[in-house]
Amino acid sequence: MTSATDSPLPARPRLIATDLDGTLLRDDKTVSDRTVAALAAAEKAGIEVFFVTGRPVKWMGVVSDHVHRHGLAICANGAVVVDLHGGEKLVKVRGLDRAAALDVVQALRDAAPGTVFAVEKTTSFGYEPLYPPFQDDPGTQVAPAEKLLQEAGEADGDAVVKLLAHHPTLTPDSFLTLARTTAGHLASVTRSSPTALLEISGLGVSKASTLALCCAERGISSDEVVAFGDMPNDVEMLGWAGTSYAMGNAHPDVIAAASGRTVANNEDGVAVIIEQLVARARAQDTA
Template sequence: MGEDGPVTEPRTAPRLIATDLDGTLLCSGGTVSDRTAAALAAAEAAGVQVVFVTGRPPRWMQQVSPHIGGHGVAICSNGGAVVDVRRGELVEYFPLAVGTTLAVVEALRAKLPGTAFAFEYPDGWAREPGYEVLMWGDGEVRAIGPAEELLADGGPVRGLFKLLAKHPDLDPDTFLTEARAAAGHLAEITRSSPIPLLEISAPGVTKASTLARWSAEHGIDRGEVVAFGDMPNDLEMLAWAGTAYAVANAHPEVLAAVPLHTMSNEQDGVAAVLEELLELAYPKRPLT
């Protein structure tokens, strides 16, 4: 196994399954298929931890809470927050410094005019007036105003753990490349959406960094982790895990970087791998 990632399939069942959600585990519409639900339940019953590692904010996790496993914890916001989904509580989070956030905002505005921003923080989320909301409505928004006002002393944003940047018309990959050139030295910048929407975390905070912390706290080595993903925000996690799979519908960069592939999310690609892994370790154990 290479230092940068797996080159062969695991010979035994893993101790931890780390899977992205949208575009990887979930079907279109954000649902969990019956086959996938059964495979996740069988993994948990066999003593394998299942951890959802997602770009979603904590407020979008209740939809998958029945499938979260016995621990009830998910890694959200690309590693920026660890959430007890069942209790609806933040376990821990890794904030972006206000000065860093303002520097990123300034750099992206200068390099990519038209960029608008939104902010995920422990008490909810806020956005600039020009940040168009496309998913789940904006009923939960706590404040609307310029970034400088929202981030100022006495402003509503405290403990920011994810900055969102949206552009009205740039190609998504071009947006990511240009943003990293302008502000990649200040923060972690990635993307998981099909639209020009960037997800920005504190320096060093990625899906991989928080998953590594979780695994270490539970005595699990990276070689005992199998990870699944589909988009650029999954790349660090897929490189860190002992074994990694890209789903067939993954972004071309992910397909090129990850040697092992499985079927698409619509074809229950994660479930197919889990079924094989559990059959390998427990050949007489029914998947029910």
């Protein structure tokens, strides 16, 4: 595996951008003690840490205690920036136009019969009756996607941030290719699940594009960013960052996009690299 010491890293990176599931988190969805210590050490060394995930805001509790100075996280594949220190206040929302979402639904129904949908909004979640079983919460609606997309307006503060599409028989990568061919001109299509579940955002919205916006606001260039990921929804971010690492458990497209590799998430692959970054920063400070 490639290590930080023999990778073309910036002299002192200013920001670490890391995916969560399959990357920072272990398979049991915990943050190891080693990773907690590494994140704290990075912040102490003056390196900001951004969590950049496909998760909705309401699933960020697992890492909310480990966002330090700024408190910000990028959720829903770049559709939402949230302040986890500020009561989960939404700082930025890059929604999916409802008309475009309806066009995507129709296009995928035609191209891949049997596709079922869920709709993630800023304040609620809904899914179709045949969508794979989902844990209900008080805000969950069960209805056809067309109804879910038309019920609330963005003026009501319930913007669509992600359309989810599931197919019961297609392979994950073939479904992704089909959807991008069919609807890629309408929206951004990616995936992070091991099943044929696609995540559809506004056109041009991705982890990479929102991370770039957040970095520009802080005067941080891509060359000063080190990124980590494991699935296709991380590919653009890993390509944008000056230095990037695919996890040992990463999808082949992620390995191809990253400039380096680390060990798997269950072996604390993110922490391994952060420890090397922090050690090198300390050595520079004492030189």
